Amino acid sequence: MKLFKFVNMLIPFNKPYMTGNELDYIRLAHHNLRLAGDGEFTKKSQEMIASSLSAKGSAFLTHSCTAALEIAAIATNIKPGDEIIMPSFTFVSTANAFVLRGGIPIFVDIRPDTQNINEDLIENAISKKTRAIVPVHYAGVSCEMDKIKKIAKDNDLFLIEDAAQGYLSKYKNNYLGTIGDYGALSFHETKNIISGEGGSILVNHPSNLKKIEVIREKGTNRSGFFRGEVAKYTWKNIGSSFLPSEITAAFLCAQIEKGLEITKNRENTWRQYHQQLESLEESGLLKRPVIPKECLSNSHIYYVVLDNKIDRERTLEAMNNKGVNAVSHYVPLHSSPAGKKFGKFSGSMNITNRQANSLIRLPLWVGMSNNEINHVVRVLKNSIKI
Ligand SMILES: Cc1ncc(COP(=O)(O)O)c(C=O)c1O
Numbered sequence: 162m163k164l165f166k167f168v169n170m171l172i173p174f175n176k177p178y179m180t181g182n183e184l185d186y187i188r189l190a191h192h193n194l195r196l197a198g199d200g201e202f203t204k205k206s207q208e209m210i211a212s213s214l215s216a217k218g219s220a221f222l223t224h225s226c227t228a229a230l231e232i233a234a235i236a237t238n239i240k241p242g243d244e245i246i247m248p249s250f251t252f253v254s255t256a257n258a259f260v261l262r263g264g265i266p267i268f269v270d271i272r273p274d275t276q277n278i279n280e281d282l283i284e285n286a287i288s289k290k291t292r293a294i295v296p297v298h299y300a301g302v303s304c305e306m307d308k309i310k311k312i313a314k315d316n317d318l319f320l321i322e323d324a325a326q327g328y329l330s331k332y333k334n335n336y337l338g339t340i341g342d343y344g345a346l347s348f349h350e351t352k353n354i355i356s357g358e359g360g361s362i363l364v365n366h367p368s369n370l371k372k373i374e375v376i377r378e379k380g381t382n383r384s385g386f387f388r389g390e391v392a393k394y395t396w397k398n399i400g401s402s403f404l405p406s407e408i409t410a411a412f413l414c415a416q417i418e419k420g421l422e423i424t425k426n427r428e429n430t431w432r433q434y435h436q437q438l439e440s441l442e443e444s445g446l447l448k449r450p451v452i453p454k455e456c457l458s459n460s461h462i463y464y465v466v467l468d469n470k471i472d473r474e475r476t477l478e479a480m481n482n483k484g485v486n487a488v489s490h491y492v493p494l495h496s497s498p499a500g501k502k503f504g505k506f507s508g509s510m511n512i513t514n515r516q517a518n519s520l521i522r523l524p525l526w527v528g529m530s531n532n533e534i535n536h537v538v539r540v541l542k543n544s545i546k547i
Pocket residue numbers: 224225226227228251252254255297323325326346347348349359360
């Protein structure tokens with residue numbers, strides 16, 4: 162078979178990290194002749210996710226964070242016309258999962274320090290039709306969850322955390338994804354812990370477990386059937402095929418086992434960037450990311466926000482021409498064709514627009530050498546274009 166040849170950047174934005182056990186575990190799944198979902202590796206990885214997050218409820222493996230959000234939208238019974246509050250500075254799936262059910266995303270502006278939804282603007286966005294708040298923990302740094310949780314409780318709204326980037330990050334004493342009613346994690350190849358494509362839904366109230374099992378298994382009670390609870394499984398409710406195969410779960414098990422080492426290695430790179438870019442912040446050329454004192458970050462992304470006078474596109478182009486694959490991030494959803502068609506925004510989107518046009522993510526992957534980190538910083542310094 163002819164394999165694709167990739168053109169390698171000198172320093173790519175991301176390099177998926179392999180722990181070394183992935184293929185052994187996949188071989189075991191192959192040996193066990195169990196390849197479809199919900200076998201031993203799925204069970205094991207679900208237990209490991211839940212225990213690594215000290216979760217009160219359970220984790221279900223899904224084929225993506227997108228799937229986890231779609232499950233949450235079905236589980237919260239989002240109906241046409243229901244409104245869901247979320248930031249615009251996020252990935253498509255945060256909104257699309259609810260639009261699939263006829264929901265209307267209500268976009269709220271972000272904070273300039275963390276790029277997370279501005280908790281002080283949420284109450285203004287609430288109407289009689291609001292059903293849920295979906296905070297997105299950007300770069301693995303938590304939103305202001307005490308305030309957001311209180312707003313959700315006072316207004317009887319579901320709280321669904323988009324913790325795609327937040328595995329092993331914390332807000333105060335709680336891991337991200339375990340604070341709301343549901344939490345959605347991603348194990349996509351670009352995340353800290355990976356399985357190619359992959360995700361998990363954290364179900365934080367035990368009373369919802371059975372409902373999620375049915376939605377995740379094509380709307381059937383197949384999971385109950387496998388436990389011997391029913392003689393035949395049948396169609397119980399709407400759902401879809403949201404579970405990954407054992408091959409994916411086997412790969413993921415190897416990754417979760419090394420979760421803390423992976424996070425520590427990323428943290429080391431994150432800190433080096435942070436120290437070395439202090440002088441650029443002092444000279445007013447950029448702002449470095451802020452981690453509020455309540456938050457423990459998993460160092461998922463290192464980004465900088467360039468000052469207004471700097472041309473982000475020319476800066477990125479110059480960096481990439483020098484072999485450093487720095488990248489921008491989300492196109493705000495309120496400005497996208499589908500966002501305009503399906504969503505609305507509450508208040509101004511000034512901070513979202515400004516940050517989205519000025520933010521640069523730097524290469525960050527497990528195993529980056531000091532030389533590589535120094536090189537990225539040097540290239541950034543030399544590439545800043547006014
Ligand atoms: C905030 C956010 N939510 C959801 C997703 C979707 O994750 P997945 O690719 O696992 O479906 C992403 C992907 O990067 C994301 O950044």
